[in-house]
Amino acid sequence: MSDTNFLPKPRSRGTWLSIGVLLAVTALAVGVNLLADRFLSRARIDLTQQRLYTLSDGTKQVVSSLRDPVTLRLFYSRRLGAAVPVFGAYADRVREMLREYVALSDGKVRLEVLDPEPFSETEDRALAYGLQGVPLDNAGDQVYFGLVGVNLLDDERTIPFFQPDRERFLEYDLTRLVHELSNPTRPVLGVLSSLPLNGDPRAMMMRVPGAGQPFQAMTQLRQFFTVKDVATDAQAIPPDVQVLLVAHAQDLPDATLYAIDQFVMRGGKLLALTDPHSESQAARPDPTGRPPASTASSLDRLFNAWGIEAPSDKVVVDQRGAWRVRAGPNDRVQGVDYLAWFSAQGDSLNRGDVASAELSQVTFASAGLLRKREGATIELTPLVTSSPQSALIDAARVRETPEPARILAEFKPEDQRHTLLARVRGVLNTAFPEGPPSLPEGVERAAELPAHKASTEGPANLVIGNDSDILEDRFWVRVQDFFGQQVATPTSDNGALVTNLADTLAGGDALISLRSRGESLRPFTLVEEMRSDAEARYRQTERGLTERLQATERRLRELRQGSGSGSQPQTVITPEQQAEIEAARAEIVRTRQELRGVQRELRQGIEGLETWLRIINVALVPALITAFAISLAVLRRRRRAAARG
Incomplete structure (x- = not known):
């Protein structure tokens, strides 16, 4: 037998072709991955039902408009995620969301992820930034899960600790932090009101304890805004005012209504609170010591042109959350539910809006309703409504000498919710199509008034409420003197609501458009x-x-125990x-x-x-x-x- 039979046969042409194809496919796969990593690193596909990882248009607007770099430092202890998987999953979402900000910013947002080990320099930095440390075990070692943002001016904004129960507002919190770093100066809040919101000098001169002090709501607003008073006869809103608070402004002249109208037409943000009956004003006598002749306020000329109705002849009464007040002297009972004063709570608060989502209750007093005018094209989104156990009564019944017992006895629920506070969005037309109104005789027109605008260039963003008593201290806060220091203890969330509303309005359309998102940790x-x-x-x-x-x-x-005669148990069990x-x-x-x-x-x-x-x-x-x-x-x-x- 020849030895040639044992020699290996040369590989066929098909075998070499297969090997070549395999090598080519491998090289092609590696090349595609390298090219994708180079040119498609920002490509994303979000397959979650609620588009959790897709940034909203408002966030894209804020991030893409950054002029100066912003550095975000995420302090996250990996030991926290290992010990509590819920935080680990949430940390993954926070990281992915921040990377989306980086990818969108074209290099203006820089991200650093730091793990603050115990007794390390990184932990010292976290403490210096004011982040919240949480003990993980009995050993006392702290873990961290917070964010610090820094701009070129060394301004800092922090989220001390990411709470999973606030996951719905993760995008809002991150976008607000970036927005504040890109706009570090305090926004200006204009206040136009017939109420002594910033204090009453006359009452302070009388040296009555607590009298004449600024409303606590204004004290809170001053922590976040530069507050500027606007006169009730102003012909123009100051150009530096970004948000205008109009609260129970009575009998405004046409020139001032025109100033408010044009402020909105130019894109200004308005928080307007009218009232069918101001309990705050009713409790404050006029300079002569007499009760005020009128306690109602309206902006009907503006609202009617904008497609809004806020009737001043009706008051909402609500059985759920009604305040218990002292009964009249002729009543047998000592206390009675006053349905015109009530706390809106639970499903009466819009949980999809960041301004009201985390509030417990908001107290209203003699509040009116809001509704969209027939045929209006605006979008009216309720923020606070009454419960279905509510009804409408004539406003005259709560003025002068209200009778809580009689209102309760005659109450019949309508099984219908009434809007008390709402966001309004849409393109608005001016209430003064003919231009600036004529002035009373002897009044000169202010110089350099802005040019007249017939409509808003884009959708306007307003917040409208038909109750100004949400600002009144006695309905939401208890103020006590502690060794000369005023200590305020909130009993309701009115102050937080007003601050949140002004904050979202000051953030511009980008922040207003952000709503609560879904949660990544969804139940089955x-x-x-x-x-x-x-x-x-x-x-x-x-x-x-x-x-x-x-x-x-x-x-x-x-x-098993058997049953014997008398008290003796049976000791023998029968076959049966x-x-x-x-x-x-x-x-x-x-x-x-x-x-x-x-x-x-x-x-x-x-x-x-x-x-x-x-x-x-x-x-x-x-x-x-x-x-x-x-x-x-x-x-x-x-x-x-x-x-x-």
């Missing part, structure tokens, strides 16, 4: 529905089996009793088996769903890719066959 709603259905279906059977088991066990105890004992034991075993079967059926559907989820997660995607590849190969073969033919 289908599993919960299956569990509820299964429990409802099997719980009755389980209870019947349990009762039968208890009865059988009780009968077995009686048989022994047979009954064995039957009872068999019944107990059978009942327990049925109970286990019921519990097994209770879990069977859920376990089946989990199995299908695993199959889908593990096998479906590869199966789809395989099917796609096979379809592509078949299609190519048909094309080649058609080309040859």
Whole structure:
């Protein structure tokens, strides 16, 4: 036999061709990955139901308009995520969201992720920035999960600790932080009111304790804004005012109404609070010591032109959250629910708006309703509404000498909610199409008035409420003197609401457009529905089996003890009793088996769903890719066959 039979045969041409194709495919895959990493690093596909990782247009506007760089430092202790997986999942979302900001900013946003180990310089930096440390175990070591933003002027903004229960507002919090760093100066808030919001010098001269002090709501606003008073006869709103608060401004002249109108037409943000009956004004006598002749205010000329109705002849009364007040001297009861004073709470607060989402309750007093005029094209979004246990009554019934007991006795709920406070958005037309109004005789027109505008250039953003008493201290805060220091203890969230509203308006359209987003840690709603259905279906059977088991066990105890004459127990068990004992034991075993079967059926559907989820997660995607590849190969073969033919 020749040795040549044992020599290796040369590789066929097809084998070398296959190896070459394999190498080419490998090189192509590596090249595609390198090119994708170079040119498609910003490409994203968000497959979450609520588009959790897709930035809103408002955020894109804020980030893309950055002029100077902003550095974001995320301090996150990895030990926190390892110990509490909920925080680990949330930290992943925060990181991904911040990377979206970086990718969108064209280099203007820089991100640093730091892990502050105990007793490290990084932990010292976190403490210096004022971030909140949380003890993770009994050893006392602190963990951190906060954000610090710094601009070129060394201005700092922080989120001390990311709370998972605020995940819905993650984008708003991050965008607000970036916006404040790009606009570090305090916004200017103009205040136009007939109420002594900034204090009453006359009352202070009388040296009455607590009298004449600024409203606590204004004290809070001064912490975030530069507050500027606007006269009730002003012919123009100062150009540096970004947000205008008009609160119970009575009998404004046409020139001042025109100034407010043109402020809105030029893109200014308005927070307007009218009132069918101001409890705040009613409690303050005029300079002569007499009660005020009128306690109502309206901006009907402006509102009617803008498509809004805020009637001043009706008051909303609400049984839910009504305040308990002292009854009249002729009433037998000591206290009675005054339905015109109530605290809106629960589903009366819009949880989708960042200004009202985290509030507990907001107190209203003799409030009116808001509604959109018929045919108006504006978007009116309620922020606070009454409960369905509410109704409308004539405003005259709460003026002068209200009768809480009679209002309660005659109350009939309308099973309808009434809007008390709302956001208004839309393109608005001026209430003065003819231009500036004529002035009274002897009044000179102010110089250099801005040019008249007939409408807003884009959608206007307003907040309208028909109750100015949300600012009144006695309805939401208790102020006490502590060794000469005024200490304010809120009893309701009125002050927080007003501050939040002004804050969102000052942030511009970009921040106003941001609403709450969904949560990444979503519950398995289908599993919960299956569990509820299964429990409802099997719980009755389980209870019947349990009762039968208890009865059988009780009968077995009686048989074992026997029943003798008198007080002596029976010591000898008859064959009939022994047979009954064995039957009872068999019944107990059978009942327990049925109970286990019921519990097994209770879990069977859920376990089946989990199995299908695993199959889908593990096998479906590869199966789809395989099917796609096979379809592509078949299609190519048909094309080649058609080309040859």
